[in-house]
Amino acid sequence: MSPAGPAQLRAGAARIVAEVVAHGRSLDELLAAEPDEGSARGLKRSLCYGTLRWHFRLAAVLDALASRPPDQLHPQLRALIEVGLYQLLSGETAPHAAVSETVSAARALGFDKAAGFVNAVLRRFQREQADLLHAVDRDLALRTSHPRWFVDALRRDRGEAAGAVLEANNAHPPLWVRVNRMRGDPDAAVAALIAAGFGATRHPLAPDALHVEPPTDVRSLPGFVDGRLSIQDAAAQLAVELLAPAPGERILDACAAPGGKTCHVLERTAGAAAVTALDVSPARIERVRENLTRLGLEAELQMADVAATSGWWDGRPFDRVLLDVPCSATGVIRRHPDIKILRRAKDIPNLARRQAELLEAAWKLVRPGGRVLYTSCSVLSAENERVVAGFLGKTHGARDLTAELTTGWPARAADAPGYQVLPGETGMDGFYYACLGKSL
Numbered sequence: 146m147s148p149a150g151p152a153q154l155r156a157g158a159a160r161i162v163a164e165v166v167a168h169g170r171s172l173d174e175l176l177a178a179e180p181d182e183g184s185a186r187g188l189k190r191s192l193c194y195g196t197l198r199w200h201f202r203l204a205a206v207l208d209a210l211a212s213r214p215p216d217q218l219h220p221q222l223r224a225l226i227e228v229g230l231y232q233l234l235s236g237e238t239a240p241h242a243a244v245s246e247t248v249s250a251a252r253a254l255g256f257d258k259a260a261g262f263v264n265a266v267l268r269r270f271q272r273e274q275a276d277l278l279h280a281v282d283r284d285l286a287l288r289t290s291h292p293r294w295f296v297d298a299l300r301r302d303r304g305e306a307a308g309a310v311l312e313a314n315n316a317h318p319p320l321w322v323r324v325n326r327m328r329g330d331p332d333a334a335v336a337a338l339i340a341a342g343f344g345a346t347r348h349p350l351a352p353d354a355l356h357v358e359p360p361t362d363v364r365s366l367p368g369f370v371d372g373r374l375s376i377q378d379a380a381a382q383l384a385v386e387l388l389a390p391a392p393g394e395r396i397l398d399a400c401a402a403p404g405g406k407t408c409h410v411l412e413r414t415a416g417a418a419a420v421t422a423l424d425v426s427p428a429r430i431e432r433v434r435e436n437l438t439r440l441g442l443e444a445e446l447q448m449a450d451v452a453a454t455s456g457w458w459d460g461r462p463f464d465r466v467l468l469d470v471p472c473s474a475t476g477v478i479r480r481h482p483d484i485k486i487l488r489r490a491k492d493i494p495n496l497a498r499r500q501a502e503l504l505e506a507a508w509k510l511v512r513p514g515g516r517v518l519y520t521s522c523s524v525l526s527a528e529n530e531r532v533v534a535g536f537l538g539k540t541h542g543a544r545d546l547t548a549e550l551t552t553g554w555p556a557r558a559a560d561a562p563g564y565q566v567l568p569g570e571t572g573m574d575g576f577y578y579a580c581l582g583k584s585l
């Protein structure tokens with residue numbers, strides 16, 4: 146396929162942004178469905194990521210600039226102007242090219258009559274940028290480009306730390322890899338990466354995690370293709386430290402797909418734990434299969450709802466259950482900026498209810514003396530501390546072991562169960578862990 150020209154690229158980015166904003170589609174899915182456009186792919190992706198990351202701020206600027214009511218603009222035209230504003234703000238494109246190619250993109254999208262309007266809006270932004278941003282940025286939600294409900298919830302839950310979380314959500318995500326202990330050790334992997342011209346550093350708490358710089362196509366990393374490295378954020382890798390699986394144990398990964406933690410558990414136990422990887426989604430369970438195959442690992446795969454035990458469980462209790470619940474994913478916004486747009490306040494109570502049901506179901510599957518590790522990539526206490534506190538309050542024989550298992554980790558307030566990592570802490574994604582022991 147011939148590479149797309151600069152105007153087509155911007156038009157393509159605007160189509161994708163509009164699908165997310167106006168139709169609630171997922172950015173990952175939209176990008177996966179795009180044809181391979183060679184070297185143009187990177188620029189289009191970065192326009193989509195950047196525009197969506199800054200959507201709330203850009204939309205406020207556009208509302209201040211547009212002479213006609215914003216809801217009268219076609220979603221693709223709005224998205225295109227946001228793509229243009231993003232380019233002017235990011236400084237990655239020369240301003241004259243950003244304006245002229247965005248105006249050409251309006252024509253490429255079929256908005257010939259609006260080309261003059263696009264030109265006028267972008268040029269006025271260039272002239273009045275300082276004043277416009279000064280007015281918009283007085284509002285924390287707009288300055289950091291987040292929905293207001295989320296900023297309010299974060300402030301309520303995380304107090305003074307909220308500002309740093311909002312900033313961290315707008316940073317470009319770092320590349321973390323996991324070293325496969327069955328095929329090498331982390332120091333050797335660091336040496337191989339450095340010899341190949343990358344920066345590589347270990348994480349203070351996650352012993353298999355390496356921070357690799359600069360972020361790159363992972364297939365170019367020495368050791369990725371032959372299964373010595375996998376992509377996984379250090380926060381996700383900490384789950385295995387708390388689960389502490391041992392060879393010979395029966396372990397259930399109750400929400401397993403795409404299988405990052407299933408594979409980590411198997412690598413840590415030298416493939417000698419009996420791991421059941423279960424997920425309710427048929428498409429996603431295939432991802433677990435692919436990941437196991439790539440790494441030469443074996444687990445029993447089950448496509449089922451963990452709570453509907455009659456359909457899949459033989460009644461033999463597990464030594465350990467990992468419950469990595471479906472959640473708002475508000476801890477991984479830096480990797481998935483469309484979450485800011487797709488997630489709504491009303492989703493949170495529904496998620497929390499489901500998470501509580503899944504925790505109750507998982508508890509029944511673990512033997513006395515065993516443990517359930519509840520994890521989520523949310524930063525909201527409604528999905529984390531409050532779910533676990535509610536469970537502990539009504540479950541005889543359940544004890545929160547997290548504090549004693551995290552003694553070497555940065556201290557946390559002792560008034561809530563579990564342990565919350567906030568986005569950006571030692572370079573990690575936001576993640577929550579609660580390790581719950583069942584008394585004998």
Ligand SMILES: C[S@@+](CC[C@H](N)C(=O)[O-])C[C@H]1O[C@@H](n2cnc3c(N)ncnc32)[C@H](O)[C@@H]1O
Pocket residue numbers: 381399400401402403404405406407423424425426429449450451452469470471472503
């Ligand atoms: C956060 S993701 C899991 C990520 C995975 N643990 C990893 O590390 O790669 C949550 C998963 O839970 C699955 N899920 C949601 N409800 C479920 C249920 N009732 N039973 C089993 N799996 C479920 C979803 O399909 C999704 O794949």
